[in-house]
Amino acid sequence: MRLVILGGGESGVGTAILGKKKGYEVFVSDFGKIKANYKEVLIINGIAWEEEKHTENLILNADVVMKSPGIPDKSPIVKKLIENGIPVLSEIEFAAPFTDATIIGITGSNGKTTTTMLTYHLLKSAGLNVGLGGNIGKSFAWQIVDNKYDLYVLELSSFQLDGIKNFKPHIAIITNISPDHLDRYEYKYENYIDAKFRITMNQTEEDYLIYDADDEAIAGWFKTHTTKAKLIPFSLTKTFSEGAYIKNNKMEISINQEEFTMDTEHIALEGKHNMKNAMAATSVAKLMQIRKSTIRESLSNFQGVEHRLEKVLKIQNVQYINDSKATNVNATFFALDSMNTPTVWIVGGVDKGNDYNELMSLVREKVKAIICLGVDNKKIIDVFGNVVDMMIEVSNMNDAVKMAQRLSEKGDTVLLSPACASFDLFESYEDRGKQFKQAVKNL
Known part of the structure; x- marks a missing residue:
């Protein structure tokens, strides 16, 4: 049985190792680059792989394909697999x-x-x-x-x-x-x-x-x-x-x-x-x-989860909170809802079709200033421009945190809760949260 894996990240390499152990002929194909540590694991386990391409004749001869969750169904290689009637599963389905x-x-x-x-x-x-x-x-x-x-x-x-x-x-x-x-x-x-x-x-x-x-x-x-x-x-x-x-x-x-x-x-x-x-x-x-x-x-x-309403530091009686994991409006709603002090809100990133009006009542009640941290902030500015006294655009985390310090007073909270994905300026929400924490520590 030939098992082809699309994506050489954590789930892809894990599936490759399990497939090999269970007697499958395994091939890993990643359209991007495979990280060095994962490559090493594949090599040690004698698993064939390729990166920065999907070679069709090495993929379309599969009996079963495990697709990493990040690859959409509408990507050309996945469409071809489905047309050819080859089952495309997630890691969870393959492994269970x-x-x-x-x-x-x-x-x-x-x-x-x-x-x-x-x-x-x-x-x-x-x-x-x-x-x-x-x-x-x-x-x-x-x-x-x-x-x-x-x-x-x-x-x-x-x-x-x-x-x-x-x-x-x-x-x-x-x-x-x-x-x-x-x-x-x-x-x-x-x-x-x-x-x-x-x-x-x-x-x-x-x-x-x-x-x-x-x-x-x-x-x-x-x-x-x-x-x-x-x-x-x-x-x-x-x-x-x-x-x-x-x-x-x-x-x-x-x-x-x-x-x-x-x-x-x-x-x-x-x-x-x-x-x-x-x-x-x-x-x-x-x-x-x-x-x-x-x-x-x-x-x-219980200690809670990193990047989810994580208290970072209190500086000059201003509490800095890292909620970088809030990648949609609903998550940010929870964050703003739990604020009990005037809040300087750092928001923005890759918009996934967000409706910011859901946040309107909370922003009116709790937010004194908004710092937009994204490549395209037009939608946020259109919705909240007339609602808060101060609205500022920045293009990196250090500027966002320095500006937040300037706009906050004793007893305030500075909240990073972006309501958006991070890929315009950061590698991931974790990277965004870590940069925020580092910038706060540098104040």
Whole structure:
């Protein structure tokens, strides 16, 4: 069997190693450059590869193709594969049959990384033999070769879910759905919503779907679709006999006739959206029958995720916060919503079809100045130009942070929450966040 892998990054190389181990003839093809450390791994494992091109006769003879999530379906080589009837899968779909581990799959437009890390933290603190993968950390396929975990917590993007056929997590979480990546879904929101719900399409009555019952897109999907999985909703406003909710500043969870309660003030994560992330992760912990004392301790000592509302430093009584991971409007909504002081907001980057009007009431209430950090800031300026007193355009992070320091006073917050992708000026949202933190430290 010939396995061809498009993309020589973490998921591609991980899949190559697993494929080789399982007796496939493996070939890796990357249209860009393959990083030196990955090349070395391919060479050591005797896996054939090419970079900066896709040689058709080496690809179209595949029995199966694993495509990295970053490659769109409309790229010419993928179109040709589909025309030729060659199955194109994601890493998750290819790798899952090679493990007997219980899989917890987490998707959503926002909150999925925090929920994934918190779920992993809860299970690991309880002494379970658990791996972390998918969209974060080490490749899932690679871990199946190197480790023997009983459980995996996988963060799954819509792109990874697009490439599944039989993949089935025992526990699935949909944290929320808001318009994102619409450029990959023919600018149709319903296509993106359907992609997220693929996480539950193969689930049976033995499985669970944990979801945000306050979310309009999720509620809309349930009006016209069903899943066989047992439903466990969570909400900030409703209460359930089976599910999770907040009442009188307590998180209350009831699953399989078992109750769990905890004062929200003891939960390390702050903000309403993080209460939802905590309810989702705790629901998993309850399903895995983790002791209440362990859950309470883990929720109170969780450190949070880098680049997600990360407090960097307080300088002259101004708090600097790195929320570089906010790559869409919905994520920035959560960030602005959790600000309690006058805010200097650094925003901008590659716009993915954003509607900034959703932020209008929060910007009027909380934002004193806007610093636009992007190649094209026209849309942001058009929407907020008349709303804030100060609006400034900059083209690098150092200028953004220096300007923010100038515009802020004692008791203010400087918030980097771009609401956009980072690729116009930075390598990634991580690079953007690191540059912000460095610039703040240099003040």
